[in-house]
Each structure stands twice: as structure tokens, then as C-alpha cells.
Amino acid sequence: MLTVSGLRKRWGPVQALDGFDLHIEPGEICGLIGHNGAGKTTFARIVAGLERPDTGTVRAAGLNLTTAPRSTRHLIGLAPQELALYPTATLRQNLRLYGGLAGLPRTELRAELAAVAEELLLTDVLDHPIATLSGGQQRRAQAATVLLPRPRVLLLDEPTVGADPTTREALLRLVRTRADEGAAICYTTHYLPELERLDATLAVAASGRVIARGNRADLLDGLPGEVTVTFTGAVPEHLAQTSTTPGELRFSTPVPAQELARILRDLGPDTTRVRSATIREPSLDDLYRSLATGQLPAETHDAA
Numbered sequence: 001m002l003t004v005s006g007l008r009k010r011w012g013p014v015q016a017l018d019g020f021d022l023h024i025e026p027g028e029i030c031g032l033i034g035h036n037g038a039g040k041t042t043f044a045r046i047v048a049g050l051e052r053p054d055t056g057t058v059r060a061a062g063l064n065l066t067t068a069p070r071s072t073r074h075l076i077g078l079a080p081q082e083l084a085l086y087p088t089a090t091l092r093q094n095l096r097l098y099g100g101l102a103g104l105p106r107t108e109l110r111a112e113l114a115a116v117a118e119e120l121l122l123t124d125v126l127d128h129p130i131a132t133l134s135g136g137q138q139r140r141a142q143a144a145t146v147l148l149p150r151p152r153v154l155l156l157d158e159p160t161v162g163a164d165p166t167t168r169e170a171l172l173r174l175v176r177t178r179a180d181e182g183a184a185i186c187y188t189t190h191y192l193p194e195l196e197r198l199d200a201t202l203a204v205a206a207s208g209r210v211i212a213r214g215n216r217a218d219l220l221d222g223l224p225g226e227v228t229v230t231f232t233g234a235v236p237e238h239l240a241q242t243s244t245t246p247g248e249l250r251f252s253t254p255v256p257a258q259e260l261a262r263i264l265r266d267l268g269p270d271t272t273r274v275r276s277a278t279i280r281e282p283s284l285d286d287l288y289r290s291l292a293t294g295q296l297p298a299e300t301h302d303a304a
Contacts, residue, residue, distance in 0.1 A: 001024060001026040001028075001060060001153060002022070002023065002024045002047070002058075002059070002060050002184045003057075003058075003059045003060075004020060004023070004047065004056070004057070004059075005021055005056055005058075006020075006056040007019070007020040007046060007053045007055070007056035007057075008020075008053060008055045008208075009039075009042055009051065009208075010054055016039050016042040016208055017039045017042055017043060017046075017209070018039075018207060018208035018209050019056075019208070019209045020039060020056070020210060021210055022186075022203055022213070024153075024184040024185070024186060025184060026152075026182045026183070026184050027179055027180065027181075027182050027183070028179065028184055028201060029185045029198045029199070029200040030185065030187065030200060030201050030203055031188075031189065031192075031194075031200035031202050032186055032188045032203050032205060033188075033189070033190070033203070033204055034205030038205040038206050038207065039205055039207075039208040039209070040188050040205055041080075041081070041157055041188075042208075044078060044080075044155045044157050044186070044188065045078075046058065047060075047076060047153070047155055048073075048076050048078035048155060049065065049070075049072075052066075053066065060072060060075045060076060060152065060184075061152055063075070074102060074103060074149070074151070075151060075152050075153055076151055076152075076155065077146040077147065077151035077153070077154050077155065078146060078155045079142055079145075079146040079156045079159050080157050081161065083139075084142065084145075085138065087130045088130075089129065089130060090127050090130070091117075091122060091126050091127070091130060091133070091144075092126040094130060094145060095113050095116070095117070095126075095141075095144060095145060096113065098145040098148060098149075099112065099113060099148050099149060102148070102151075103149070109148075112149070113148065116144045116147050116148050116174075117144065119170070119174050120140040120141075120143065120144050120147075120171070121140065121170050122141060122144060134164075135162060135164075136163050136164040137167075139161075139163045139167050139171075140167050140170060143171055143174070147178065150178070150181075152183055153183065153184050153186075154175075155185075155188075156175065156186070156187045156188065158189055158190070159171055159175075159187070160189070160194065168191075172194060175198060176198055176199075187200060192283070192285055192287075195216075195284060196216070196284060200216075201214065202216060202219050204219070204287070216284065219287055220282045220283070220284075222254055223254065223282035223286050223287060223290060224286070225253065225255075225256035225280050225282045225286075226250065226251070226253075226279070227249075227250070227252075227253060227256045227259050227260050227263070227278075227279055227280075228248065228249070228250045228276075228277070229248070229250075229264075229276070229278075230275045230276045231247050231270070231273045231274060231275060232247070233273055234246065235247065235248070235249050236267065236270045239263070249263075254282075256279040256280065256281065257279055260279050264277065
């Protein structure tokens, strides 16, 4: 559905994109993660037609958005980080405006407006000025303007930043629904548990390009998990060199279950002093920390 190839964009001395490649299938939610300055927002603005790349192509539904941005704009919906709403107009007026700009016929617009307002828990505030809505309601209203015309490609750039739990739940539920209906969705976020809840595939961006791409299991393969064993009294002497907290053994390993089994097997009489033993498998937070420190496993880089 969405294929981006070789995007490059320079802002003066800053190379914002440097060969950015990404493909998202219909019905797929792709979680785009990376540190600030990785090129995520520049990528989204180019796909939405708000910026032109120096080189590279963007295709959606087989059409070239790079050469014909106006005629293909209806395919793309972008929810930017910043609110893009008219504060003195009501929510209903904002939605009518955005729906009209998207080309929705009046009858269809009325039906879609009512549906998206209900799905995002906004029905009761449709006739309230945007400026009077809470922060969470404004964030949902921003998403509603993009979801209203049901674009085939959705770009959601930090859609829940600063959102309350009600807002986050409503947005995630509707994003999942739109993917199930066949939309290709690029979901940029720093809230990594959201990507787990959405069952998203992942694309890791750094220095203006995608350096890893795949599902969660593939990208976490090779990252270390954590083993924690607590003892009554001191940690056994032969393990003490890895202990930093009295009575607690904690260390990272790519095979936490196997390492825990080995430790317990070799404890001998000290087994009776074990108070608790836990393992933590690698998570998306670990992947993100590896990204931040530039220490991704070699096989993860190869996934790109």
C-alpha cells in the first residue's frame, strides 16, 4: 500500500533523510521508532505532500505521490504532533471543514462525522469550541479530522503524547479498527507499550534511514533479558562478583531462562536460601535503549 524508496532531504547542513526506505502493507500497523532527529517527522511530512524530497519516491496504492501530490492527496491522512485545529470554531465545524476538504459528499460526511465522534468519545462536545475542550479531547479531535475521510494510508505522529488514559484507549481502539478495515498505518511513538497493544510491526529509524525492520520477535532476538535472584543473607560467594545489591543477584543475558536454570542447578546447599527467582524477557524498551546507545545486535541491523 505505501512504499517509500530512497528518500533524501537536506535542510542546510542537516541531512534529515539519507536513503529512507519503508514498505507498509494494507492492514498493517507499522510502529516507527527512533530518537529525536532520526527523520521520522520529515518522512511523514514528505509522504503527506507537505515537503518535497531532494530525491526518492513515495507510492501509495500504486500511484506516485512524489510526481502527482495533488491528485493523490486523498489517499493520505496525517495527524501531526502539533494540534492543527481552529480554536474558536466548534469541533463539529472543524470536522465539517476537514471532511469537505477531503471531498466527502454531504450525506457521507454527516454519517462519518457522527461515527468518528462516537468512536472517539466526542459526541457530547461536538458543538463546543475547540479552545474549551480538555487536552485529551483536543488530541482526540485532532485524530478525528484525519480518521474522518477513511484514508487508505494513515500517518500518526505521536498521536497520544500527553494524552490521558481515556484518550489513549479510544485512539488505540480506533487505530486497530482502521487497520482491520485495510488501511496501511504508520504509527510514530515513544510509548512503546502502545505498539505491543496494537500488535504492530516495527521500523527503527536512525540518522535519516530505517536501520531495522521486522516483527517484534525478530527485532528482539539477541537483545539481553534480565535474571534476578534474591537470597536470605548474602549472595553465594561464587556469584558475588555479579551482585551489586546485598542479597540480590541481578544480571543481563540473551538467554535468561537458561541462565536461571543453570544458576539454580549449581547452587547446591545454597538453594534453600533462595527467596525469589524471576526472569524478564527483552522488551521494546530494551530495543529502544539499544537504539539510543547504538548497540543494536548485528542480526537486527541485517533485518533492514
